[in-house]
Amino acid sequence: MATIVQLVKEINSRDESNRGRYTDKDRSGFAAVYDELFLPYQETAKNVMELGVNLGGSCWVWERYFTNANVDGVDIWKRNRDLGYTDRFTFHHCDLGDERDLHRLTDVRKEWDIIIDDASHSWSHQMLAFEWLYPKLTVGGLYVIEDVETSYHEDRKEEPPCITFVEYVKNMIDGVVWSKTADEQPWPMTSITFRHNLIVVKK
Numbered sequence: 105m106a107t108i109v110q111l112v113k114e115i116n117s118r119d120e121s122n123r124g125r126y127t128d129k130d131r132s133g134f135a136a137v138y139d140e141l142f143l144p145y146q147e148t149a150k151n152v153m154e155l156g157v158n159l160g161g162s163c164w165v166w167e168r169y170f171t172n173a174n175v176d177g178v179d180i181w182k183r184n185r186d187l188g189y190t191d192r193f194t195f196h197h198c199d200l201g202d203e204r205d206l207h208r209l210t211d212v213r214k215e216w217d218i219i220i221d222d223a224s225h226s227w228s229h230q231m232l233a234f235e236w237l238y239p240k241l242t243v244g245g246l247y248v249i250e251d252v253e254t255s256y257h258e259d260r261k262e263e264p265p266c267i268t269f270v271e272y273v274k275n276m277i278d279g280v281v282w283s284k285t286a287d288e289q290p291w292p293m294t295s296i297t298f299r300h301n302l303i304v305v306k307k
């Protein structure tokens with residue numbers, strides 16, 4: 105079975121046959137990290153969701169990699185709706201800065217095994233999506249937030265919230281380290297992993 109690195113390379117090297125799909129997950133190095141993290145979920149994941157579809161390259165990869173999963177792609181940009189590779193792909197038109205849209209999104213599935221936030225990268229959207237969607241993550245599932253570098257952009261002042269997304273996650277560390285069981289925490293979680301430009305929360 106192909107790895108994520110191989111699938112990303114494949115979609116990015118195609119021309120007419122890819123209907124314009126592309127993903128930058130190799131440039132960022134995330135593809136290699138995902139090969140480490142997602143392998144145990146490759147065949148068992150039932151539902152995978154990516155926030156931020158853009159040209160559809162990453163959703164194409166998820167449909168092929170997660171052999172038994174429904175893949176939900178979420179974007180404010182409606183043009184992306186026809187990018188599915190199989191009938192396991194569904195596009196959801198949604199503004200992740202709008203709580204009504206997020207509320208609607210939570211009704212789409214009972215739960216997701218993997219959620220990847222690669223949408224606007226604004227702190228407030230990252231927090232809002234996390235607060236709405238983390239409760240819908242399977243126990244043992246992964247919630248991934250990409251491009252958290254925006255938390256370090258001096259010129260990116262957002263109001264509200266007044267803390268960056270990385271600060272927001274740091275505030276959860278005590279709960280993970282101190283609580284004996286995930287149930288004792290306000291946000292039940294098993295681990296938080298910090299990688300370059302990436303945060304991965306395991307429920």
Ligand SMILES: C[S@@+](CC[C@H](N)C(=O)[O-])C[C@H]1O[C@@H](n2cnc3c(N)ncnc32)[C@H](O)[C@@H]1O
Binds near residue numbers: 178
């Ligand atoms: C970095 S691109 C996604 C790339 C894609 N995941 C990939 O790897 O190929 C970010 C996407 O987020 C979408 N986006 C930006 N703001 C958004 C919002 N408020 N709600 C939903 N999607 C948004 C953009 O339209 C864009 O398609």
